[in-house]
Amino acid sequence: MELRHLRYFEALASTLNFTRAAEQLHIAQPPLSRQIQQLEEELGVMLIDRSVRPLALTRAGAFFYEQSTQVLGRIEEVIQATRRLGAGQRRWLGIGFVPSMLYGSLPNTIRGFMDEHPDIDVVLSELTSVQQAQALQAGRIDVGFGRVAIDAEGLLHALIEEEPLIAVLPVDSVLADAPSVSLQALAQQQVILYPSQPRPSFADQVAAQFRVRGCPIVRTFETNGLQTAIGLVAAGIGVSLVPRSVQRLRRDDVTYRPISDLGVSSPILMSTRASDISPDLKTLCQTVRDSFSGAARAV
Template sequence: MELRHLRYFQTVAQELNVTRAASILHMAQPPLSRQIRQFEDEIGVELFHRVGRGMRLTEAGRFLLEQSLQMTQRLEETIDATRRIGRNEKRWFGIGFVPSVLYGFLPELIRELRGADSQVEVGLSEMITVQQATALKAGRIDLGFGRIALNDPGIVQTVVMNEPLIAALPAAVAVRGDDALTPEELARRPFVLYPARPRPSYADHLLSLFRARGLQLRVIQEANELQTALGLVAAGLGITLVPASVQRLHRDDVRYYPIEAPGFVSPVIMSMRAGDTSPFLARAVEWVLQHAESPLKA
């Protein structure tokens, strides 16, 4: 499938008339009709109902039109930004992040950076810490926020805060008041572990905290996303541990409890390329160290 085939489909779907679509696309009608037929054959479903000389979209065709218009709009925006960057009209600054840091200082940082310099395009990519390291060295991002330490000479890391971990339990599960739970109590309950892959990740950090106390978690389900893990907790499959800032995500079907154990924290770790002297990066780093809670150099 080529992008031009998608453009042909969109034009015909919006006009519902091959003759008018062909005129807009500056091509003859028979080749356009053949291209649409080939496109349907490639996808394996009919996209149009053809009745006499008229046509209308099938259910599948309506879905493809809606989804593909969103996709091509995003592609056009990306190409436009690429051209501006290539003409030195704008610079690109990429940030990689694990989902849980979105409940802390990251949204404010993004607002700060997007308003700091109109000539800088700030892009965001959700990825775990290991993926951030690869993306940093490849130049796809310039700054990363994760939760595990890496031993990589090409990456400089700074622990900007140590965030307490809390236990997420189904709201329907009876727990004594709002008392803190011990690691021993938590280890006896079925556990939802995330992310399942790729590893190493936040999941390995959690496992190591329990292993250090001679405990082994009863993992009954793995999930790839924080939101999925909390959904499984709400459904009663088990419990999980999340950084304390996740409490800002209010859910009626999940309750959060403190953990009675020193060291049950999850660091927020800022990563960047070794030797990167970009002034915009320096500005971002300075803002983080000033605004993140209890900054602590790694």
């Protein structure tokens, strides 16, 4: 599959007309038809329903259109940023973060950095810790903020803060009546862990908190995101553990309670390439360190 296949399909999917799509692409209609057919053959599915008029996307075609549009949009962003950098017009920093970072002080810190350095393009990407390690090694981001130190060649991880974990409970849960809750009590409930993939992840950290204290979880349910986990708690499916800052996400169908066991926490890690000596990155990292209480230390 080549990039032109995505561009040809995007044009056809947006017009649902081979003639208009070919005109938009400045090519003849027969080559466009052949390219779409090649794409379908490579994928092994039909993307376009040609039996109706006007043309229609199949379910697979609608999904592929949504995904390919995102890919093409991201490619265009990369092209434009690369051209700006090559022309010396702008400086660029890529920042990766896990979703739970949105509820702490990091967003305000990054916004302050952007306000103080308007000449630097800051690109934010929501990525798991594993995805951040891959993006750092590939040069797609310059710094990542996650909770799992991925052992990958050429990466450094700095501990910014140990953030306490708290329990998320349905409002009608018996456990919600107490001012705090123990891991032993939570382990008897169905514990909702996230993200389910890729691993290792925050889910493994949470499971380990129970295991090392001799109270392994009886039943688990894994999902892919923080918001989904909290939604499942609200529906009475189970309980979950989240970083303390997440309680800023107010909902009237869940309640947050501190953990009575000592030391139940999750690290906030700042990950960079060991070889990166960018002055802009150094400034950003120092700004982040200053925004958290205490000094960062290597892990």
